Amino acid sequence: MLYDRARHVLDSYHSxxxxxAVPTFLTHGVAGLAVAAVTARKGEPWRYWLMAAGCAMLPDxxxxxxxxxxxxxxxxxxxxxxxxxxxxxxxxxxxAFLAFPADSFTHKRRWRMALVLGLATATHAPxxxxxxxxxxxxxxxxxxxxxxxxxxxxxxxxPISPRHFFTELGLRVLLSELRWVWxxxxxxxxxxxxxxxxxPWRSKPSxx
Ligand SMILES: [Zn+2]
Numbered sequence: 001m002l003y004d005r006a007r008h009v010l011d012s013y014h015s016x017x018x019x020x021a022v023p024t025f026l027t028h029g030v031a032g033l034a035v036a037a038v039t040a041r042k043g044e045p046w047r048y049w050l051m052a053a054g055c056a057m058l059p060d061x062x063x064x065x066x067x068x069x070x071x072x073x074x075x076x077x078x079x080x081x082x083x084x085x086x087x088x089x090x091x092x093x094x095x096a097f098l099a100f101p102a103d104s105f106t107h108k109r110r111w112r113m114a115l116v117l118g119l120a121t122a123t124h125a126p127x128x129x130x131x132x133x134x135x136x137x138x139x140x141x142x143x144x145x146x147x148x149x150x151x152x153x154x155x156x157x158x159p160i161s162p163r164h165f166f167t168e169l170g171l172r173v174l175l176s177e178l179r180w181v182w183x184x185x186x187x188x189x190x191x192x193x194x195x196x197x198x199x200p201w202r203s204k205p206s207x208x
């Protein structure tokens with residue numbers, strides 16, 4: 001199975017480095033939801049929230065590269081092009097256009113959704129760059145394929161295998177992510193919502 005092979009390659013790579021190194025998929029989803037919460041309007045449909053969380057997890061589908069024999073450090077490898085900021089905007093844009101297939105190309109809702117999903121997807125790579133294992137992230141690909149980490153890497157590395165998720169290590173990782181991602185994301189959303197509410201440029205709700 002492709003997934004098992006990819007997991008095995010990644011786990012063995014990370015174990016050589018000391019530990020596997022990804023924020024959990026839940027934490028990526030939380031970051032996507034935070035973006036969606038900042039830009040949400042009243043009564044957003046369920047797919048708005050679901051797609052924002054899903055898009056923030058999407059770049060990790062590139063682990064399939066291991067199963068396809070593409071090396072980790074390759075441009076199309078894990079944490080390569082699919083983890084770049086440009087890749088995020090493209091993935092988010094494509095997802096938005098798939099979400100509203102009936103809308104015209106110029107429909108305002110489509111472009112707003114493209115921006116929200118692009119930003120939600122773009123939260124993924126910076127979180128990966130705040131872990132300390134594996135290879136870094138090709139944040140600026142395709143212009144610069146160097147793999148980078150941020151100077152500050154507080155996020156505890158997470159088990160890639162689901163069977164390790166409900167263990168002491170899994171709990172430790174979740175608590176670390178709660179501290180370094182979930183709570184700051186909640187605070188940022190609250191602050192951004194207050195600023196938007198106080199902004200003189202905020203569009204007034206219609207009377208009907
Ligand atoms: Zn990732």
